[in-house]
Amino acid sequence: MPDRRALVIGSWLAKGRDRPSPQRIRGLTDRWTKLFVEDRYGYRSLLDPDGMPVPLHNPRRTEVIHHFEAARGVGAETELLVYFVGHSTNRETHDLNLVLGVDDGGNDKVMSLTQLLHEARDANFARIVCILDTCHAGRTRRTFAQLLDQSFAMFATGDAYAFEANFSDALLRAFEQPIRKNDQRVDRLAGGITYARLFEEARRRLVVGNPRDSQHPVCFGDLGDTVVVEAPNVVSDRYNVFASDRTVYGRIFILLRLIRDEGRPFDALVAAARGNAAFLLKAGEAGGDGTYVSRTRLSDYVDFLRKVRWVAGRNDGLSVTPEGRDACAEERSNRALIDAVERYVLPADLTLVRLDEFVQGLLRDMIPPTPGRISDRAAMSGHVLRLDGATRIALLLLPTTGRFMKGAADAIFPAAVG
Amino acid sequence: MAKADIRVELVTGGVATAGLDLDGLRDDIQAELDKLAGRLDLPSPKPKAVPPPKGAQGIDAVLHWLMHVAVEPDMLKVYYQSFVFTLNEIAEARKRDAQAGEEGRNETFVVRVKVFGKNIALPMAKAAIKAALKDAGIS
Numbered sequence: 150m151p152d153r154r155a156l157v158i159g160s161w162l163a164k165g166r167d168r169p170s171p172q173r174i175r176g177l178t179d180r181w182t183k184l185f186v187e188d189r190y191g192y193r194s195l196l197d198p199d200g201m202p203v204p205l206h207n208p209r210r211t212e213v214i215h216h217f218e219a220a221r222g223v224g225a226e227t228e229l230l231v232y233f234v235g236h237s238t239n240r241e242t243h244d245l246n247l248v249l250g251v252d253d254g255g256n257d258k259v260m261s262l263t264q265l266l267h268e269a270r271d272a273n274f275a276r277i278v279c280i281l282d283t284c285h286a287g288r289t290r291r292t293f294a295q296l297l298d299q300s301f302a303m304f305a306t307g308d309a310y311a312f313e314a315n316f317s318d319a320l321l322r323a324f325e326q327p328i329r330k331n332d333q334r335v336d337r338l339a340g341g342i343t344y345a346r347l348f349e350e351a352r353r354r355l356v357v358g359n360p361r362d363s364q365h366p367v368c369f370g371d372l373g374d375t376v377v378v379e380a381p382n383v384v385s386d387r388y389n390v391f392a393s394d395r396t397v398y399g400r401i402f403i404l405l406r407l408i409r410d411e412g413r414p415f416d417a418l419v420a421a422a423r424g425n426a427a428f429l430l431k432a433g434e435a436g437g438d439g440t441y442v443s444r445t446r447l448s449d450y451v452d453f454l455r456k457v458r459w460v461a462g463r464n465d466g467l468s469v470t471p472e473g474r475d476a477c478a479e480e481r482s483n484r485a486l487i488d489a490v491e492r493y494v495l496p497a498d499l500t501l502v503r504l505d506e507f508v509q510g511l512l513r514d515m516i517p518p519t520p521g522r523i524s525d526r527a528a529m530s531g532h533v534l535r536l537d538g539a540t541r542i543a544l545l546l547l548p549t550t551g552r553f554m555k556g557a558a559d560a561i562f563p564a565a566v567g
Numbered sequence: 568m569a570k571a572d573i574r575v576e577l578v579t580g581g582v583a584t585a586g587l588d589l590d591g592l593r594d595d596i597q598a599e600l601d602k603l604a605g606r607l608d609l610p611s612p613k614p615k616a617v618p619p620p621k622g623a624q625g626i627d628a629v630l631h632w633l634m635h636v637a638v639e640p641d642m643l644k645v646y647y648q649s650f651v652f653t654l655n656e657i658a659e660a661r662k663r664d665a666q667a668g669e670e671g672r673n674e675t676f677v678v679r680v681k682v683f684g685k686n687i688a689l690p691m692a693k694a695a696i697k698a699a700l701k702d703a704g705i706s
Contacts, residue, residue, distance in 0.1 A: 165616075165618060166618075168621060168622045169622065169624070235624065236624045236625065237624065237625060238583070238625065238626050239583035239587075239589045239590065239626060240590070241588055241590070241591075242585070242586050242587060242588045242664075242665070243585055243586065282624070283624050283625065284581070284583070284619075284623060284624045284625020284626065285582075285583035285625050285626065287585070288583055288584065288585035288586075289585070290585060291585065291586075305624075308582050308583050308584050308585055309580075309581060309582045309625075310581045310619060310620070310623040310624065310625050311623070311624045311625065312620075312622045312623055312624065313622040313624075314624070
């Protein structure tokens with residue numbers, strides 16, 4: 150977990166305003182505290198690299214500055230999350246005054262955003278995630294221009310009003326929710342939940358949840374791709390029960406079991422496959438024979454099984470090897486398949502991780518990752534991936550070994566080994 | 568509002584556009600009103616705010632100044648004419664500066680002046696201001 154620090158400021162005091170209420174602001178900062186204690190994101194205090202951040206409520210400006218001046222253990226890679234919820238007013242042409250409280254005369258006590266950023270920079274923070282749940286925050290885009298490659302800004306609104314700290318509520322929900330299946334906060338290419346995806350999830354909640362108080366959150370900055378929580382695509386060791394029998398994955402294991410149960414010549418295997426619905430391509434009309442997987446294709450399957458050393462023998466007497474018997478055990482099938490492909494089918498200098506990179510490269514270039522394209526991309530990187538029958542079968546099998554199997558992702562992502 | 572009174576509004580609708588120095592615009596308006604008040608030997612009007620909608624976390628939606636005037640109308644017409652044209656130049660300049668800074672932005676503020684019962688929204692073309700002032704009986 151990278152070194153992460155957080156400074157959370159909540160202010161409900163502003164001249165002539167009584168909302169958001171103190172309870173609302175405290176409720177939000179309490180949720181931040183709870184997140185910090187759960188420690189999913191690894192945020193720590195500025196003042197103490199081992200301590201949890203403590204939210205500030207209506208702080209004096211000197212109190213905020215003190216947090217930066219007394220920040221300890223800040224390195225080049227230390228990430229700062231600075232969050233402010235409350236009121237703000239315009240300052241000059243591209244700046245904001247954050248209202249920290251009111252003075253004895255009832256006037257706003259403010260700190261400019263520029264000063265806040267200066268203090269952070271002076272404290273050697275070079276990676277800044279700034280969350281402002283105030284009005285008009287988007288007018289400061291130019292203020293961030295020089296920090297563009299060192300920051301990510303998430304603002305409740307552009308140059309208009311934000312309402313009732315609704316953005317904070319939506320963003321906190323995005324932070325709070327555990328990772329679920331098909332979680333849209335996960336950026337698969339980045340490898341987990343990113344700041345940009347958290348912002349987008351908050352925006353989703355906001356635009357569908359508060360039609361009365363219309364506001365349009367904005368974000369900018371290059372650090373949006375920073376992974377906040379890793380979400381590796383964990384691959385199960387067990388046989389993938391979600392895979393249909395009619396997938397290449399399903400058929401390979403059915404063939405393996407057919408050979409295991411009755412060691413048989415290839416011709417008998419073809420005949421057995423013809424009677425198995427898993428190999429049916431098109432049903433026959435009015436009780437006629439259907440169309441089944443061709444003999445050539447079945448031969449490719451068997452070649453694959455030989456190549457991964459699960460099946461041995463010539464076509465006149467196929468038998469299952471001890472490794473093949475082991476792979477038939479459902480609790481280990483998937484892992485055995487992945488390992489065997491990497492070990493015996495792919496060239497020695499080509500790992501599955503590298504293969505993933507080729508596929509991701511193709512997707513970035515909007516090229517369908519077919520076996521031919523993958524082979525070309527591998528060759529562009531100096532790896533020879535010969536597309537014999539077994540290798541083609543392997544490339545078609547890999548997507549189904551992934552954990553989340555449904556949908557188009559099956560077709561385009563080979564499974565990452567997690 | 569009596570006929571000779573003058574009312575000025577700075578209407579933003581709560582939008583603080585990037586590139587626009589709203590405080591500077593407010594100060595410019597205040598300075599012109601101070602000058603006008605000085606010429607008429609009246610106290611300077613102070614702005615009042617129309618607060619933002621409930622729950623909004625930002626600036627006032629409208630600022631307005633009201634100056635109660637009870638002096639000779641003929642003299643007023645000269646002052647008001649000059650005042651409106653000066654305010655127009657201020658509004659135009661602020662708009663121009665903001666648009667130079669933020670390409671393609673349409674400013675959302677309006678400076679609205681009410682003289683002799685006629686509302687004039689600035690910035691506006693000079694010919695249109697002349698026509699509006701004529702409608703108000705100032706020309």
